[in-house]
Amino acid sequence: MLEVERAVKQFGGLRAVSDVSFSLRAGEILGLIGPNGAGKSTLFNLVTGVSPATGGRVTLGGQEVTRLPARQIHRLGVARTFQHVHLQPDQTLLANTMMGGYARGRAGLLASLLHLERAEEAALHHEALRQLERVGLGPHAYTLAGNLALGQQRILEIARALVADPTLLLLDEPAAGLRYGEKLELITLLRRLRDEGVTILIVEHDMNLVMTLVDRLVVMNSGEKLAEGSPDEIRAHPAVREAYLGVDLEEGAA
Numbered sequence: 001m002l003e004v005e006r007a008v009k010q011f012g013g014l015r016a017v018s019d020v021s022f023s024l025r026a027g028e029i030l031g032l033i034g035p036n037g038a039g040k041s042t043l044f045n046l047v048t049g050v051s052p053a054t055g056g057r058v059t060l061g062g063q064e065v066t067r068l069p070a071r072q073i074h075r076l077g078v079a080r081t082f083q084h085v086h087l088q089p090d091q092t093l094l095a096n097t098m099m100g101g102y103a104r105g106r107a108g109l110l111a112s113l114l115h116l117e118r119a120e121e122a123a124l125h126h127e128a129l130r131q132l133e134r135v136g137l138g139p140h141a142y143t144l145a146g147n148l149a150l151g152q153q154r155i156l157e158i159a160r161a162l163v164a165d166p167t168l169l170l171l172d173e174p175a176a177g178l179r180y181g182e183k184l185e186l187i188t189l190l191r192r193l194r195d196e197g198v199t200i201l202i203v204e205h206d207m208n209l210v211m212t213l214v215d216r217l218v219v220m221n222s223g224e225k226l227a228e229g230s231p232d233e234i235r236a237h238p239a240v241r242e243a244y245l246g247v248d249l250e251e252g253a254a
Contacts (some may be wrong), residue, residue: 001026001061001168001199002047008055009042016042018223019056024168029190029200031210033234034220035243040203041083043220044170047201048080049073060168079166081157083173083203089146093137093156096145097128100160124163131159135189151182155189162193169193171202175209187213211235219243 002024009017017039024030032040045051047058049070058066065073079100087096101124132138135155140148145156154174161169171190175183183206190213194200204210210217211231219227219234221243227234234240 002201003059004043004047004056005059006056007043007046007053007058009039009046009051010054015223017046017053020220020223020225021056022218022225022228024199024201026167026199027194027197028215029194029202029213031214031217032201032203032220033205033207033210033217034226037222038220039223040220041172042223044080044172044201044203047073048078048170074164077165077167078170079161079164079168080170081154081161081172081174083176085150085153085157087145087153087156089144091145092142093132093145093148093159094125094128094141096156097132097160097163098124100163101127127165128159128163131162132156134162135159136185149182151178151185154178155186158189162198166198168199168201171200171204173203173205175204175206183209 004023005021007017007020008015020039020043022030032043034040042051046053049065049068049072053066056066057064060073060076060078063076065076088099129138129141132141135158137152137156137159140152145153148156154176158169158171158174175186178186187209190200190202202210202214214231216230217228217234218225219237219240226243227237227240229237
């Protein structure tokens with residue numbers, strides 16, 4: 001599904017990502033973890049075209065996307081959420097969710113907002129309602145997004161991403177700020193999405209959640225790949241334990 005080969009991102013004299021390689025298979029959840037400043041979010045930006053790689057190669061489903069702009073990569077079936085919630089609080093859940101589909105439509109965002117493409121708008125309305133039901137927010141479709149708790153806002157962001165019908169979903173710290181029960185609901189949702197055919201790449205600092213959820217892990221430190229393997233292999237990896245400065249990878253949070 002995704003192949004990252006010797007990816008490099010240089011900011012002046014700083015190498016935020018240095019020769020990182022990994023692959024993501026269709027139908028799995030891959031975790032990307034590491035201490036703060038390890039380069040995880042920068043790597044996300046390379047994959048999605050938000051910040052093009054300085055060097056290396058990114059391939060999606062066999063097609064090279066290294067130098068493609070974010071909009072084109074999105075149209076190839078990639079959607080993402082961000083570390084900080086990006087919603088329109090004075091708009092309904094339905095309106096926020098619909099925004100996730102405008103970039104892939106024929107009419108585009110401006111035309112859709114001006115109701116210049118009625119058939120496309122109706123289809124998007126229906127799809128947004130379907131995705132809200134899919135993530136458990138259907139009963140709140142006409143509630144203002146600003147009235148939601150943080151956990152529900154993060155789930156809403158996932159619904160918005162799903163409207164684009166992605167084959168690859170990238171989640172940047174989706175559990176940040178969530179309570180214990182909300183984290184359990186998030187795990188259940190992401191497992192169900194994987195079972196429904198969505199491939200997931202997740203950056204997350206909550207080690208309990210990530211070790212419970214993912215099929216495999218890639219560990220980064222100081223812009224480089226430190227280790228790769230199953231949760232059990234990563235728990236036992238000496239260099240990983242050292243990078244986390246003694247944090248218990250089963251009980252702690254990085």
